[in-house]
Amino acid sequence: xxxxxxxxxxxxxxxxxxxxxxxxxxxxxxxxxxxxxxxxxxxxxxxxxxxxxxxxxxxxxxxxxxxxxxxxxxxxxxxxxxxxxxxxxxxxxxxxxxxxxxxxxxxxxxxxxxxxxxxxxxxxxxxxxxxxxxxxxxxxxxxxxxxxxxxxxxxxxxxxxxxxxxxxxxxxxxxxxxxxxxxxxxxxxxxxxxxxxxxxxxxxxxxxxxxxxxxxxxxxxxxxxxxxxxxxxxxxxxxxxxxxxxxxxxxxxxxxxxxxxxxxxxxxxxxxxxxxxxxxxxxxxxxxxxxxxxxxxxxxxxxxxxxxxxxxxxxxxxxxxxxxxxxxxxxxxxxxxxxxxxxxxxxxxxxxxxxxxxxxxxxxxxxxxxxxxxxxxxxxxxxxx
Amino acid sequence: xxxxxxxxxxxxxxxxxxxxxxxxxxxxxxxxxxxxxxxxxxxxxxxxxxxxxxxxxxxxxxxxxxxxxxxxxxxxxxxxxxxxxxxxxxxxxxxxxxxxxxxxxxxxxxxxxxxxxxxxxxxxxxxxxxxxxxxxxxxxxxxxxxxxxxxxxxxxxxxxxxxxxxxxxxxxxxxxxxxxxxxxxxxxxxxxxxxxxxxxxxxxxxxxxxxxxxxxxxxxxxxxxxxxxxxxxxxxxxxxxxxxxxxxxxxxxxxxxxxxxxxxxxxxxxxxxxxxxxxxxxxxxxxxxxxxxxxxxxxxxxxxxxxxxxxxxxxxxxxxxxxxxxxxxxxxxxxxxxxxxxxxxxxxxxxxxxxxxxxxxxxxxxxxxxxxxxxxxxxxxxxxxxxxxxxxxxxxxxxxxxxxxxxxxxxxxxxxxxxxxxx
Numbered sequence: 001x002x003x004x005x006x007x008x009x010x011x012x013x014x015x016x017x018x019x020x021x022x023x024x025x026x027x028x029x030x031x032x033x034x035x036x037x038x039x040x041x042x043x044x045x046x047x048x049x050x051x052x053x054x055x056x057x058x059x060x061x062x063x064x065x066x067x068x069x070x071x072x073x074x075x076x077x078x079x080x081x082x083x084x085x086x087x088x089x090x091x092x093x094x095x096x097x098x099x100x101x102x103x104x105x106x107x108x109x110x111x112x113x114x115x116x117x118x119x120x121x122x123x124x125x126x127x128x129x130x131x132x133x134x135x136x137x138x139x140x141x142x143x144x145x146x147x148x149x150x151x152x153x154x155x156x157x158x159x160x161x162x163x164x165x166x167x168x169x170x171x172x173x174x175x176x177x178x179x180x181x182x183x184x185x186x187x188x189x190x191x192x193x194x195x196x197x198x199x200x201x202x203x204x205x206x207x208x209x210x211x212x213x214x215x216x217x218x219x220x221x222x223x224x225x226x227x228x229x230x231x232x233x234x235x236x237x238x239x240x241x242x243x244x245x246x247x248x249x250x251x252x253x254x255x256x257x258x259x260x261x262x263x264x265x266x267x268x269x270x271x272x273x274x275x276x277x278x279x280x281x282x283x284x285x286x287x288x289x290x291x292x293x294x295x296x297x298x299x300x301x302x303x304x305x306x307x308x309x310x311x312x313x314x315x316x317x318x319x320x321x322x323x324x325x326x327x328x329x330x331x332x333x334x335x336x337x338x339x340x341x342x343x344x345x346x347x348x349x350x351x352x353x354x355x356x357x358x359x360x361x362x363x364x365x366x367x368x369x370x371x372x373x374x375x376x377x378x379x380x381x382x383x384x385x
Numbered sequence: 386x387x388x389x390x391x392x393x394x395x396x397x398x399x400x401x402x403x404x405x406x407x408x409x410x411x412x413x414x415x416x417x418x419x420x421x422x423x424x425x426x427x428x429x430x431x432x433x434x435x436x437x438x439x440x441x442x443x444x445x446x447x448x449x450x451x452x453x454x455x456x457x458x459x460x461x462x463x464x465x466x467x468x469x470x471x472x473x474x475x476x477x478x479x480x481x482x483x484x485x486x487x488x489x490x491x492x493x494x495x496x497x498x499x500x501x502x503x504x505x506x507x508x509x510x511x512x513x514x515x516x517x518x519x520x521x522x523x524x525x526x527x528x529x530x531x532x533x534x535x536x537x538x539x540x541x542x543x544x545x546x547x548x549x550x551x552x553x554x555x556x557x558x559x560x561x562x563x564x565x566x567x568x569x570x571x572x573x574x575x576x577x578x579x580x581x582x583x584x585x586x587x588x589x590x591x592x593x594x595x596x597x598x599x600x601x602x603x604x605x606x607x608x609x610x611x612x613x614x615x616x617x618x619x620x621x622x623x624x625x626x627x628x629x630x631x632x633x634x635x636x637x638x639x640x641x642x643x644x645x646x647x648x649x650x651x652x653x654x655x656x657x658x659x660x661x662x663x664x665x666x667x668x669x670x671x672x673x674x675x676x677x678x679x680x681x682x683x684x685x686x687x688x689x690x691x692x693x694x695x696x697x698x699x700x701x702x703x704x705x706x707x708x709x710x711x712x713x714x715x716x717x718x719x720x721x722x723x724x725x726x727x728x729x730x731x732x733x734x735x736x737x738x739x740x741x742x743x744x745x746x747x748x749x750x751x752x753x754x755x756x757x758x759x760x761x762x763x764x765x766x767x768x769x770x771x772x773x774x775x776x777x778x779x780x781x782x783x784x785x786x787x788x789x790x791x792x793x794x795x796x797x798x799x800x801x802x803x804x805x806x807x808x
Contacts, residue, residue, distance in 0.1 A: 011805065024772055026402060026685025027710075030428025030447055032440040048428075049449045056405065083714050084682065085721060085771035238801035241785055283767070283797035306767065 011239045013200040013207075017094045020087060022055055027084040034078035034088040039310065040071040041321045051088075054095045061095050069096040070103060071319040074196045075276040075310035096198030105316040106197050113159065113189050115205040125186055132162055139170065144185030146213065151181035154219035154244075158229040159189050160345055166225050168370040169249055173223075175373050176256055181217055188213065190232030196314045211236050214244065221245045223252045225366060227277035227344040234282065248278055250343040250365050254291045260369055261376035264296030268361070271337030272298045273329070273351070274308035275344030288343045288365070295368060299336040311350040326351065330358045339363055388484040389417045391695055392475060394465050394634070395491035396420035397429065398681060399663030401447060402688030403489050403695075404458060410696050416457055417483060419475070421464045422514075430681040432518040436525075436548035445515070468638035470656045487695040490646060490654070490661045491688060492631035494679065498624050501536075503598030508606030509622045512545055522552075530554045530621050534609055536595055537625035538565045540713050543578070545623055546587050547716060557588040557617065565589070569711055569722045573740070574765050577747050581716040598622055628679060630665045643667055645677055650703035652691040660695055662687035668704065676706055708779035710771060718746065719768040724761035724778035728753055734760070737794045752794050757783050759793070759803070773800035782806070 030048045043064035054065045061069055069092050078088040112121045125144070133140060142148065143161055155173060157166035161184030173180055191206025210232065214222070222244050224230050233246035253260060272288060279285040285305045292298040303309050309329045312322040319325075330351065333340045339361040342348045352362040391407050393400045396418050407416050426447040434440040452458070461483075467476040474484045496511035498504055511517055524530055533549055535542045538560030546556045558565075564575040565582075579589055594612045601607035608618040630645045641647040641655040645667030652660050652668070663684040668676040678687075687704055694701045708724040728734050739750040748766030752759060758781055762774060776782075777800060784793065785806040792798055 019776075020772055024682075026398070026689070027682035027772075029430035029681055030445060031431035031434045032444045033434070035444075036439065047444055047446070047449075049447050052447075053449045053451065080719070080768065082768075083719065084710075084712050085719070085768050087772065234799055235801070238799055239805045241787070241802070241806045243787060282799070 011207075012204050013195055014097065014204075017090055017097070017200070021090045021094045024086060025052055025055055025091075028052060028086050029084055031083060033081040033083070034086075037077050037081050038072075039075070039077065039325055040068070040073060040312075040315065041319045042068045042071065051091065051095070054098075055091055060098055060100050065095065066099060068092070069099065069198075070106070071315050072096065073310050073312045073315040073319070075312075075314075076280050077276075077307070077310065080280070080306040093196070093198055097200050099198060102197070103316075103318055105318060109316055110194055110197065110199060110202065113186055113193065114202060115187075115209065117186060121186070128162060135164070135167065136162070137167070137170075139167070139182060139184070142182045142184065144187045146216075148181050148183060148213070148217050150216075150218050151179070152220050153178055153180040154214070154217055154222045155180050155182045156188075156222050156224045156229055156233070157182070157184040158224065158226055159184070159186055160226050160229075161185055161188075163225075163345065163349075165345055165348070165364050165366045168366040169223070169225055172253070172260070172366065172369050172373065176259055181219070183213060183217065190226075190229040192228035192232045193314065196228070197316070207232060207236065207239075211240055211242075214242070219244050221247055221252075223247045223249055225249050225345045227275045227346060231277045231281065248284065248287070248343060250278075250288050250291055251284070253365060253369055254287055257291065257294055260372065262294045262369060262372050263375065265368075265371060265375060266296075266339070268338040269336070270295065270298045270339050270341050270363075271301050271333040272304070273301065273333065273340050273342045273347060274304050275342065275347050276308060276310050278344060279304075279308055280306050288341075291365065292341065298341065301332050301336060303332065311344075311347040313346050313350050323355075326355050327358060330355060330360045333360060341365065341368070386484055388473075388486055389459075390414040390486050391416045391489070391692075392483060392485035392487075393418045393489045393491060394420070394468075394475065395489075395493060395663070395665075396422075396426050396460075397491060397493050397663060398426065398447075398684040399491035399493075399688035399691070400489070401426035402685040403491065403662060403692040404688075405452065406689045406692035407696065408452075408455060408457060414457070414696075415459065417459045417461060417485075419461045419463060419465055419477065419483075421462065421478075422516075427515050429514070432512075432515065433544045433548040435518050436521055436545070437551045438522075442515070442519075465634060468634050468640075468659070470638055470640070470659060473658065486658065488659045489688075489691055489695065490635055490659065490665060491663045491684075491691075492634060492665050493684075494628035494630045494664045496624065497627045497629045499626055501595050501598055503600060503606075503609075504624065506598055506600045506606050507604060508620065509598055509624065512541065512623055512625060513628065521549075524621065525549070525552050525554055532557070532619045533621040533623060534559065534595075534617060534619045535623045535625055537623075537627070538562075538589070539568060539625065539627065540566055540711070541627075542623070542625035543582070543715065544713060545625055546582065547585070550585055550587060555586065557590060557619075558582065559590045559593050559595070559611070561592065561594045563591045566713075566720075569713070569720060569726075569763070570765075571727060571751060571763060573738075574720070574749055574751075574763060577749055577765060578715045578718070578720075581718065585716060595622070628664065630667075630679075632665060635661070635665075643675070647675075651694050651701040652687055652704055653694065653701075660691040662691040668706070670706070678706065680711060682710065705779070708775045710775050712771065715765075718766050720763075720765045721768060721771045721774075722761075722763050723771060723774050724759070725753060726751075726761035726763045728755075728761065735790065737790055739794045739796070741796075748796060750794055752790075754784075754790055759784070767796065770800045773804050777803050 072092045076089045191203040195203035348364045464478040496513045532555040595609040597610040635646045646661040664679040712721045735754045751763045753761045
């Protein structure tokens with residue numbers, strides 16, 4: 001049923017899902033291809049009929065449908081295989097949004113990250129800021145502040161502002177002599193994790209707030225390290241018909257590749273891991289490959305690009321099989337390479353931190369570029385001496 | 386005399402969506418669904434996946450137990466022999482009479498078998514229903530299909546060819562034209578698809594049909610004689626030459642019919658309390674243009690709209706024909722055609738194409754623009770957000786000035802930028 005979609009209305013994720021999911025339900029041909037490729041744990045009794053019924057049913061989802069919705073990590077692997085192009089990922093997200101009692105891992109996440117964080121959460125941020133003061137450097141002044149001026153170039157690390165990877169992005173941008181503003185902190189969250197939890201109203205607040213902040217800065221380009229922030233920026237660009245260009249750091253590095261001292265610094269074989277949001281959803285899968293050519297090339301994994309395997313972060317560890325799925329992915333990398341490279345900071349963190357015992361090295365592009373800059377500086381210093 | 390509020394003839398996609406919509410009415414209205422084959426509503430458009438062994442019958446059932454067990458729905462597994470509009474009744478095969486307040490005819494269609502000598506021989510099969518599919522799977526599993534010939538290279542024929550190949554059957558495909566799936570593909574796309582079929586061992590015969598189907602001494606199919614005079618041996622022949630609409634009941638009841646049951650935009654037939662939905666319908670719009678929409682998604686939408694209008698005729702909802710959208714998959718290459726994907730009148734039409742082959746996928750997109758709008762697209766390979774495009778085309782959304790057409794056809798373009806631009 002084709003109806004006018006959110007035209008002349010305020011954008012909300014809920015309304016978008018209603019139009020793109022519920023009204024399109026009749027297009028589902030029930031082929032089950034989505035469920036065949038879906039990697040998360042589910043009951044063998046779960047059918048397309050049950051999932052579709054949950055969409056039109058006004059009651060809260062329960063039983064095996066609820067269990068499945070909470071295990072869904074929103075990887076979107078179900079989308080490219082759907083003959084009519086139905087968005088099963090969004091269908092499950094809509095089902096998730098009707099859940100009233102979320103598991104503790106879901107709730108713990110939003111207790112810390114919500115539009116108006118409680119006092120306890122604020123105290124945790126303050127402590128983190130204090131203990132990381134040295135590492136944060138110039139970032140101390142920008143965390144959670146609204147006092148940002150206009151800038152042509154904006155670096156948007158979002159909640160990842162405390163992450164070392166983002167500090168390297170800043171160093172690389174400084175190396176390139178860029179004049180840029182930084183926007184980040186928990187109150188500058190993009191809202192996408194909350195959206196992926198099904199907390200649509202919360203995500204609406206974050207999205208609108210983020211747009212207001214961006215409008216004030218009025219940038220032409222916005223760079224981000226995070227796949228979810230990137231997705232939110234693309235959404236803002238579409239919803240508000242904004243003129244800025246959202247860029248992943250990978251795109252930014254490739255654009256500036258002639259000004260960066262990128263070299264092949266390791267003989268280890270590199271395997272590239274595509275992210276669900278950047279590669280599958282937005283098909284930005286050629287950029288990282290082109291960039292990797294400058295580092296000496298890469299090896300293609302069995303399941304990549306639109307068929308890539310997820311890091312399983314966004315079911316908030318609800319699926320007990322997460323660890324095994326990640327082990328499988330690590331094995332896929334080990335089959336062809338020694339190192340996993342990712343252009344998504346979430347994938348990078350999951351495979352590096354949660355799967356550290358599996359003996360796989362994980363690199364991020366920011367780290368790699370930064371390492372090359374350090375090598376160049378070292379060489380210069382040695383030359384001078 | 387007991388009168389049922391809503392009677393639905395046909396438990397397919399349109400009938401099911403109508404039943405589901407009628408159940409939302411909060412009062413205690415009674416609904417009766419009548420279908421000879423109350424195997425229930427199954428996903429007919431996915432039967433090929435059963436041939437491919439990728440899905441079982443359990444997964445193909447489109448209704449849940451809660452729908453079946455709903456006490457407001459009475460399900461009758463019978464054939465309707467007569468509709469009697471004069472006393473608002475239907476007569477079933479066992480002569481039971483059911484009176485209705487509102488009636489929905491959702492009787493769908495059947496495989497059209499052209500008159501070819503020998504088409505009645507054992508081993509000549511239609512392919513439309515679950516029963517047809519069960520039979521194909523069973524014969525294939527008995528190892529009885531070594532080579533099959535498929536007449537008809539439209540969506541149904543090509544889908545069946547691929548499915549049978551995946552089940553280990555050797556297949557040859559006959560197209561009576563010099564192309565494949567002419568309802569969807571242009572010559573370039575047909576060439577790409579033909580290559581995929583050839584790569585997977587399917588021989589394609591162009592501009593060829595069967596002049597005769599040949600039988601062996603056991604009166605079973607042994608081969609065909611083609612219109613080019615060639616004799617080809619085979620164990621099975623599939624006829625995939627299209628469908629006809631089940632209009633006999635309506636015709637005998639005196640409703641207006643042509644190729645389908647004629648309805649207005651509100652899916653109301655020439656009898657005001659009888660509605661029709663799904664493949665059986667031929668909509669006559671306000672401009673007296675006729676529309677036959679034998680597609681899966683629209684059948685469900687028609688079921689919903691017809692049900693709404695049956696419940697409340699004070700403010701009827703028109704069925705919005707919207708943007709045409711047909712789809713299939715050829716060997717992991719998604720194919721979608723949307724809107725005016727092959728415009729006949731090229732005045733003011735600008736066409737852009739994208740044609741790039743990677744190691745795994747051939748992406749071919751052809752997009753037509755007119756008056757600063759996307760009017761149609763053919764996409765083969767990776768899908769191009771068909772749901773967004775359907776909205777963009779049917780709502781005739783303009784392309785914002787900060788977006789170039791060249792950008793739009795590129796892989797990875799975000800169609801939400803056009804969808805939301807008017808806000």
